[in-house]
Amino acid sequence: GENVEQHPSTLSVQEGDSAVIKCTYSDSASNYFPWYKQELGKRPQLIIDIRSNVGEKKDQRIAVTLNKTAKHFSLHITETQPEDSAVYFCASGGSYIPTFGRGTSLIVHP
Amino acid sequence: GAGVSQSPSNKVTEKGKDVELRCDPISGHTALYWYRQSLGQGLEFLIYFQGNSAPDKSGLPSDRFSAERTGGSVSTLTIQRTQQEDSAVYLCASSVTSGRSYEQYFGPGTRLTVT
Numbered sequence: 001g002e003n004v005e006q007h008p009s010t011l012s013v014q015e016g017d018s019a020v021i022k023c024t025y026s027d028s029a030s031n032y033f034p035w036y037k038q039e040l041g042k043r044p045q046l047i048i049d050i051r052s053n054v055g056e057k058k059d060q061r062i063a064v065t066l067n068k069t070a071k072h073f074s075l076h077i078t079e080t081q082p083e084d085s086a087v088y089f090c091a092s093g094g095s096y097i098p099t100f101g102r103g104t105s106l107i108v109h110p
Numbered sequence: 111g112a113g114v115s116q117s118p119s120n121k122v123t124e125k126g127k128d129v130e131l132r133c134d135p136i137s138g139h140t141a142l143y144w145y146r147q148s149l150g151q152g153l154e155f156l157i158y159f160q161g162n163s164a165p166d167k168s169g170l171p172s173d174r175f176s177a178e179r180t181g182g183s184v185s186t187l188t189i190q191r192t193q194q195e196d197s198a199v200y201l202c203a204s205s206v207t208s209g210r211s212y213e214q215y216f217g218p219g220t221r222l223t224v225t
Contacts, residue, residue, distance in 0.1 A: 034213065043201065043216040044153070089153065096141060096160060096207055098214070102152040 002027040004092050006101025014109050019080050021104045023090035024072045030092045033066060033073045038103075039086045047088075048075070080108045112136070114217035116202050122223045123192055131187045131220045135204030141212060142185050144177055145201045147219070153201070159185060160207060192224045 003026040013019050023033075034049035050057045050064045050073065057064050061080075066073040077084055085108045091098040115134045123129050135142050144156040155169040159179040170176070174193075179185040189196055199221050203214040 043218050046213050093212065096212060097155060097158050097166060100153045
């Protein structure tokens with residue numbers, strides 16, 4: 001089955017810095033890669049996704065890049081703010097059951 | 111419109127008792143997923159329903175866990191003879207599966223505590 005590795009498990013940055021979270025996947029048939037943000041005590045919510053026919057997608061301060069050849073994709077957050085503090089999950093899906101990474105706890109210090 | 115809802119929000123039960131957790135997906139969503147999230151951990155897939163097809167139960171950790179989905183809408187996750195290791199947040203998610211597009215909408219979860 002699909003295997004998704006996510007790094008780092010914890011990321012601590014100063015407000016205004018950039019943050020990068022990386023994921024690798026194993027199933028070459030995967031073609032949908034969403035990122036979810038889960039604030040403390042809240043439900044996971046989709047923040048951005050990318051499909052395999054594009055290499056990069058941006059939405060204001062967040063962007064996702066995909067390298068299908070190398071089977072990895074990354075989340076980039078620029079100008080981080082304290083409200084970006086949360087756990088971020090990547091996922092990979094080639095079937096209807098996406099496989100999630102183990103999550104990255106992002107801490108943004110004011 | 112209304113999002114995914116789950117009930118109860120919190121459940122405390124004694125070891126050995128049975129519990130039922132309920133999920134109301136977004137209307138029109140044909141796919142429904144159950145996940146378990148232990149404290150500080152990731153999302154552990156439990157079971158997946160798609161329309162009227164047989165569910166994918168490959169993630170259920172033991173035969174004490176079962177789930178059903180009636181009328182293609184509401185789903186109930188049942189845990190029999192609960193154990194302390196069952197304590198976790200149980201999340202439900204639904205999605206519209208059209209082609210390869212399946213953004214998942216999560217419910218608020220049920221926090222289960224087994225004493």
